[in-house]
Amino acid sequence: MADGDTPGWLDMKxxxxxxxxAGKPRPPLVAWLWAATGLTVLGLTLLDGLALQDELxxxxxxxxxxxxxxxxxxxxxxxPASASPTELDAxxxxxxxxxxxxxxxxxxxxxxxxxxxxxxxxxxxEHGLDQAELRxxxxxxxxxxxxxxxxxxxxxPQWAGVVMTRLQLPEPSAGSDNGSTLRFELAARARxxxxxxxx
Amino acid sequence: VSPGTLYLHPEGVWAWPAAARDxxxxxxxxxxxxxxxxxxxxxxxxxxxxxxxxVHSLLVDxxxxxxxxxxxxxxxxxxxxHYHGAAAQDWPLAPWSVGAQRGACALHALDLGAVxxxxxxxxxHLRSLRPAWSVVLPxxxxxxxxxxxxxxxxxxxxxxGLVTWLRIEFGQVRALQQRFAASxxxxxxxxxxxxxxxxxxxxxxPPVIVGWGVAAPVEGSAWPGQPLGRLDGRAPAAQxxxxxxxxxxx
Numbered sequence: 001m002a003d004g005d006t007p008g009w010l011d012m013k014x015x016x017x018x019x020x021x022a023g024k025p026r027p028p029l030v031a032w033l034w035a036a037t038g039l040t041v042l043g044l045t046l047l048d049g050l051a052l053q054d055e056l057x058x059x060x061x062x063x064x065x066x067x068x069x070x071x072x073x074x075x076x077x078x079x080p081a082s083a084s085p086t087e088l089d090a091x092x093x094x095x096x097x098x099x100x101x102x103x104x105x106x107x108x109x110x111x112x113x114x115x116x117x118x119x120x121x122x123x124x125x126e127h128g129l130d131q132a133e134l135r136x137x138x139x140x141x142x143x144x145x146x147x148x149x150x151x152x153x154x155x156x157p158q159w160a161g162v163v164m165t166r167l168q169l170p171e172p173s174a175g176s177d178n179g180s181t182l183r184f185e186l187a188a189r190a191r192x193x194x195x196x197x198x199x
Numbered sequence: 200v201s202p203g204t205l206y207l208h209p210e211g212v213w214a215w216p217a218a219a220r221d222x223x224x225x226x227x228x229x230x231x232x233x234x235x236x237x238x239x240x241x242x243x244x245x246x247x248x249x250x251x252x253x254v255h256s257l258l259v260d261x262x263x264x265x266x267x268x269x270x271x272x273x274x275x276x277x278x279x280x281h282y283h284g285a286a287a288q289d290w291p292l293a294p295w296s297v298g299a300q301r302g303a304c305a306l307h308a309l310d311l312g313a314v315x316x317x318x319x320x321x322x323x324h325l326r327s328l329r330p331a332w333s334v335v336l337p338x339x340x341x342x343x344x345x346x347x348x349x350x351x352x353x354x355x356x357x358x359x360g361l362v363t364w365l366r367i368e369f370g371q372v373r374a375l376q377q378r379f380a381a382s383x384x385x386x387x388x389x390x391x392x393x394x395x396x397x398x399x400x401x402x403x404x405p406p407v408i409v410g411w412g413v414a415a416p417v418e419g420s421a422w423p424g425q426p427l428g429r430l431d432g433r434a435p436a437a438q439x440x441x442x443x444x445x446x447x448x449x
Contacts, residue, residue: 014347015337016372018256018293018304020249020311020328 108190111159112136115152119145123183135165137185143167146184153188162188202244202326204441205236206434207309208358209252212236213434215441217243225437233314237321245318247328248440251358251377253308254330255279255290258375259301268294275303283307293330300371304330332356332363335409335439336372342427343407346370350403355392357410357430359383364395366402374399385417385430393423411435 116122119141126135140146146167153162166185206213212230219225230236233247257278265271271294279287283305290305311328318325335356340346346354347370356363360383366374380391388410396406406424413430428436 014297014370015340016295016297016300016302016333018295018302018330018333020291020293020304020306021325022293022327 108134108158111156111190112153115149115156115159117145117148117152120149132189132191134188134190135185136188137183139181139183141181143169143182146182150186153186158190160189160191162186202246203236203240204437205233205245205247206250206331206440207233207247207253208250208434209308214240215437219437220441222437227434227437229434234317234321237317237323240321240323242322244324244326246326246441247314248331248334248435249306249309249328251331251356251361251363253306255283255305255307256330256332256363256375256377257303257305258372259303261299261301265301268296271296271301271303275305279303279305293328295333297371300373302372302375304333331358331435331440332365335435336365338439338442339407339409339427340370343425345404346407351400352402352404353396353399353406353424355395355406355408355410355424357388357392357408357413359412360388362388362391362395364392364399366399382414383412384414388413389422396423409439411439 112122112125120138121140122136122138124137126137127133138149140149146164150162150164153159164184164186166183168183170182203217204215204219206227212233212235213227214230214236215225215227219227236245257275259265259271259274263274265274272292275292275294276287279290279292287305287307290307291311292303292305294303295301306328314328315325317323332354336346336354339354343354345352346367349369351366351368351373353367354365356365360380362378362380364374364376364378365372376395378391378395380387392406392408396402408422408424408426408430409428410426410430411432411434415431417429417431428438
């Protein structure tokens with residue numbers, strides 16, 4: 001085929017072309033474009049990052065400012081001074097209720113029962129806001145039983161100021177079977193566990 | 200700016216100005232080193248050709264399964280390190296491939312980093328830095344078309360006492376050797392060339408001989424091949440290092 005007349009030497013590419021400057025392959029245009037894009041993105045990201053950093057610092061400052069303000073207001077916030085009268089009543093009622101619930105009623109009733117002599121029946125127990133002040137109503141078979149009750153309660157250390165406030169003698173015209181019972185009311189101050197009892 | 204051509208040899212730097220391309224037989228200027236040339240050619244472009252004395256060259260077996268340029272580079276690095284020791288780890292490499300033919304050159308006696316630095320300092324733009332044989336081969340093939348033909352032949356690039364022997368078949372490099380003659384005398388080089396030819400597979404056409412630095416007298420030597428031009432120039436003839444008008448426009 002080719003007999004040597006073919007000017008093969010025109011095609012320089014057919015011969016080895018070692019080049020020490022091309023040892024690291026020369027980056028094509030695309031590589032430079034990529035590099036430029038990469039650098040641009042990097043730059044923008046950096047700027048974004050700096051902006052975010054600034055924002056973060058600003059937010060931090062705001063946060064500390066706000067928490068400072070909050071701590072200055074904090075002592076007044078939960079205080080009753082700032083609450084409206086309605087809120088105050090509600091708070092008071094709630095406090096009272098929780099105090100009543102916390103009162104050791106079981107102990108009070110047990111003491112009362114221990115002091116109750118035979119022939120005495122209890123009808124009601126009332127207390128005021130001050131739980132230590134009790135108003136008790138009951139029935140007794142006779143005056144002696146009622147007095148014995150007062151006497152026993154007064155003897156117990158858990159009671160103070162036991163006073164018969166009312167004694168209603170049975171009326172002869174009342175019911176036949178209850179004819180012999182009398183109603184009484186007494187006031188007493190329990191000093192079982194309540195600190196108020198010391199007053 | 201038109202590029203100048205520099206030939207780097209252990210004994211100095213020869214340089215042809217850009218205008219040499221238009222001259223018939225331009226004579227090169229000699230400079231002590233690259234820095235000296237750069238100092239008087241600020242801002243120029245430069246094509247650098249390095250002497251075989253500064254380079255080791257390797258041809259890779261075409262059957263080796265080296266997938267890509269990186270594999271070729273790694274293989275070449277391994278080979279150079281195997282034959283020349285740990286120093287080869289840092290040599291600049293110039294791998295090449297043409298079709299199935301692959302090879303690599305290693306710059307073992309030139310501080311490429313320093314050359315780059317000196318050039319940069321003078322605003323000189325290095326366009327290429329190539330081993331002499333790879334520059335001579337295509338230019339010689341213009342004058343000896345047998346090198347590019349289907350015939351099996353060889354090109355001997357004689358650089359003083361060093362011969363770079365390239366066996367060419369079907370216009371492809373099939374073997375590459377660098378051998379030192381006993382001296383740069385015509386007789387010793389002639390003897391080495393005969394030896395190389397004897398060691399090669401039989402050649403269809405006699406080897407082509409291109410060279411410089413051969414000690415005079417050269418005349419009367421029985422060269423085992425076809426010398427192209429004179430061989431006793433102190434530096435390569437410009438026609439072997441650059442596409443001059445005379446050689447390139449015919």
